Amino acid sequence: MFDAATTALLRAVLDEVCESVSHREIGALTNVASKILEAATRGEVSLDELRQAGRDALSRAPTVWR
Template sequence: MFDTTTTALLRAVLDEVCESVSQREIGARTHVASKILEAATRGEVSPEVLRQIGRDALYAPTMWR
């Protein structure tokens, strides 16, 4: 789906955004990953924008918390 450079970027952004989230909080990490992936699928590859999307997903009030 994505080239190796983009995949590495998405992983790095996810790890950075979720650095304070326990690895065991799979629901939160999955939610953030899905939002970052959705943006990348639409063509967004700016690290700054992807980080903001990830942060918004992490701190938005949702049912999974």
């Protein structure tokens, strides 16, 4: 899996990208987290790459999630 520093970065990006998403919107949060993890697994581990992956996932989420 990922080392502690990368895991902390992933969590920070998820929190930042989803700051305006209600914690009750589990589907949206899960979708964004999944896309961030997929990006990291592909080697996209810079802050900007992870943010973009999360923002892309959030922007493509069904409107009920936003």
